[in-house]
Amino acid sequence: MRPRGGRQYGILASVPIIHWFRRDLRIADNTALNAGVRDGGGAVVPVFVLDDKLLKGRDIAPVRVQFMLESLRALDEGLRQRGAQLVVLRGDPAAELVRLAQATGADAVYFNRDYTPAARRRDKRVTQALQSAGVRVESFKDLVIFEEDELLTTAGQPYTVFTPYKKAWLSRITPIAPEIGDWKLAPLPNLQSLISNLQSLVPHLPSATDLGFTNTQDGPKGGEPEAMRLLKRFRDSGALKAYSTQRDFPGIEGTSRLSPHLRFGTISPRQCYAAAVSTLSYAFPAKRSFSPAASDAKKEGADAWISELIWREFYMQILYHFPHANHANFNRAYDAVRWGSGDAALDEERFAAWCEGRTGYPIVDAAMRQLNQTGWMHNRTRMIVASFLTKDLLLDWRLGESYFMRKLADGDPASNNGGWQWAASTGTDAQPYFRIFNPKLQSERFDPDGAYIKRWVPELARVPVEYIHEPAAMPPLVQAQAGCIIGRDYPAPIVDHAEQKEEILRRFRAVKAG
Ligand SMILES: Cc1cc2nc3c(=O)[nH]c(=O)nc-3n(C[C@H](O)[C@H](O)[C@H](O)COP(=O)(O)OP(=O)(O)OC[C@H]3O[C@@H](n4cnc5c(N)ncnc54)[C@H](O)[C@@H]3O)c2cc1C
Incomplete structure (x- = not known):
């Protein structure tokens, strides 16, 4: 543990860091969480805020709420195995995180960045509220492999055409070995008693029905273990290898089905990329000079799938640079x-x-x-x-x-x-x-x-x-x-x-x- 700043925090042995979970509902290869564990010496308060504004949004889907809650449940289990537990609060994240920091004596909030216009507005507001309350805020790149201004044209402009964007993406990629996250969290003494006076504390994870949603869809299963299962199945069943020839046929199980997991971060794009590369017999396609040992079919399968992961990032950076496209024609x-x-x-x-x-x-x-x-x-x-x-x-x-x-x-x-x-x-x-x-x-x-x-x-x-x-x-x-x-x-x-x-x-x- 690394006690910082010489401040006294009553019953807490070290100054904890709050990890604010959002679109990163996993433990393995979670950039902000790993940084929090490192900087807080394991004293991390993991929190998720059920944001009423989002839950009442016009385009909310009960099936997505259900997937999210299932993923939170799996996350809580994973955290408990590491000595911690997920704190769930309900309300406005700005007010809730300030209150949580005061209740736990945490001096920092860490989170992974999100790039949609609404998320960026929220994060700016939350950051200002926390900083005004004397709480340090650090955000991290995690949702994508390349973000914001990392990939620009030679004229310094965002890419608006996929093929050159993809070329730039591939030319910049370096070997990826996602961290497994097999660390332990230091149990925070009396965490429950410290925070039990928070009125917004949700003692048990609610169901979609508890939150007022009626889900009539038989949706996909959430959670980090399920995401890992799907990734392994996709890689080991041969579907990844055959992806370029099978992915277009809706009657065939030819794609990974990982999209809700990438959406909620129960798996990271780095884990996906690393899994695709690991199917090939060459070590790493640094300059995309594939070894002739990798069969063409295999190479095409992995290449085509990596391309889809790049489409995801392409659209993410489009919305980041051109927020008007959210509601209006891009063109x-x-x-x-x-x-x-x-x-x-x-x-x-x-x-x-x-x-x-x-x-x-x-x-x-x-x-x-x-x-x-x-x-x-x-x-x-x-x-x-x-x-x-x-x-x-x-x-x-x-x-x-x-x-x-x-x-x-x-x-x-x-x-x-x-x-x-x-x-x-x-x-x-x-x-x-x-x-x-x-x-x-x-x-x-x-x-x-x-x-x-x-x-x-x-x-x-x-x-x-x-x-x-x-x-x-x-x-x-x-x-x-x-x-x-x-x-x-x-x-x-x-x-x-x-x-x-x-x-x-x-x-x-x-x-x-x-
Ligand atoms: C009209 C329309 C709406 C779409 N809406 C969404 C959406 O809301 N959420 C969403 O994740 N995808 C969306 N897609 C993209 C794509 O259809 C899904 O990502 C894909 O079908 C998910 O299945 P999979 O996980 O088996 O994909 P795979 O084929 O296994 O691909 C792997 C991952 O790459 C990403 N990906 C694949 N294709 C695309 C694409 N064309 N654009 C961006 N990312 C891609 C996804 O994260 C996907 O999980 C949309 C496509 C169209 C044409």
């Missing part, structure tokens, strides 16, 4: 694009059909039902449904972005916003407006036997494969044999793709022409 030139059909009731009806998975386009409906039931959707189908909402239903991307946030366990402001603006063609490195996904062709290509569709749209289970991508084309006799009468058991397409495509192209071209 302001497209502010003039007209969304909607001109008939508000029709738009509402179409939006409801999209949300509920009854558009008459099987791949879209399967994806939306997967989302509604599980809180997760495959990346390929996220792109398909986002394109469908904006380019086929002509609806504003913000409607879809908000719906996703209310349903996704991995709902992340930066990746979600980036994905939606990519699909709507209003974003940074966006899909050009004239390249529009054809939902039937996408379905034929990425769900050729209709396995994904049949899994999520059971009324199409007996539809012959030649009609699975366009059930409305079934002759009446086939409909009867398949037990699926169009218009009764499954809807006819709510819009005509070819017509809607022409309409959205007209609208974008009109804006382009000025």
Whole structure:
């Protein structure tokens, strides 16, 4: 232990440091937590603040709250194994952390940085409140491998195109050996009695229902051990190796399913990166000069997956440098694009059909039902449904972005916003407006036997494969044999793709022409 500053702290043997958990709900490879353990000689007060402002936010998802609470429970268990326990407070983090520092005699609060506009505003406010109360604040890079201004163009500007960003990212990466975090925390004597007078202390971790949420989705399991299990499964089952060839097929378990874990930090991007590199037989791809010993397939799998981790950081730095994109088109030139059909009731009806998975386009409906039931959707189908909402239903991307946030366990402001603006063609490195996904062709290509569709749209289970991508084309006799009468058991397409495509192209071209 390292007693600091010669101050007397009553019953505490050394000056503790508060670790404020946020999007880093893990013990291993946690930068701020490791620093706190080091600087406080193990005397760390681990705290999570249930922030009422966030819990009452418009885009909160019960499935995400449940995932977060499960992760907190696992975190508390992990901390207890190391001699500590998670302190859970409820209220405004600024006021709560000041009170906690006063109650425990902590002289510093450590946390890992978050980059969304709302988080940055909150952290500035909390930092000011703590500093005014004489508490030192230190923040750390942890959520990403490269942050803020670490990667800029040669002109000193943020990257707005992915490929050069990725090139810069890869050229700067150095060997990563994530710390395991097998340290012990010094139990803080009488911590409970010290803080039990805090009115906002939550004695037991609440359930989502206790917090007023009704979760109807069968969401992913939270917690650091689960994240580790998924990472190992992904690496050892061969899915990582086959990632570049399998990741686009929603009917195959070809991706890691780590997104809610990366969202809440039950795993770190460094752990993911290190796991990907460890599958290769070369030591380290410092200059991306891969050893010929690593087979091409393996290399492509790991490379493609690392690319996705880089997309995550790309969108994170976009929102950091261009906070306006949070609510507005990144490309302001497209502010003039007209969304909607001109008939508000029709738009509402179409939006409801999209949300509920009854558009008459099987791949879209399967994806939306997967989302509604599980809180997760495959990346390929996220792109398909986002394109469908904006380019086929002509609806504003913000409607879809908000719906996703209310349903996704991995709902992340930066990746979600980036994905939606990519699909709507209003974003940074966006899909050009004239390249529009054809939902039937996408379905034929990425769900050729209709396995994904049949899994999520059971009324199409007996539809012959030649009609699975366009059930409305079934002759009446086939409909009867398949037990699926169009218009009764499954809807006819709510819009005509070819017509809607022409309409959205007209609208974008009109804006382009000025
Ligand atoms: C419209 C739309 C909305 C999206 N919303 C979100 C969101 O709210 N939260 C979210 O985490 N991802 C979002 N994505 C990105 C992507 O779809 C998911 O990250 C991915 O499907 C998660 O599955 P996985 O963990 O199995 O991914 P894997 O394929 O195993 O990829 C590994 C990790 O890389 C990151 N990643 C992968 N693809 C992307 C991507 N295109 N952009 C940014 N990061 C990526 C994720 O953290 C993911 O867990 C969105 C994509 C689109 C098109």
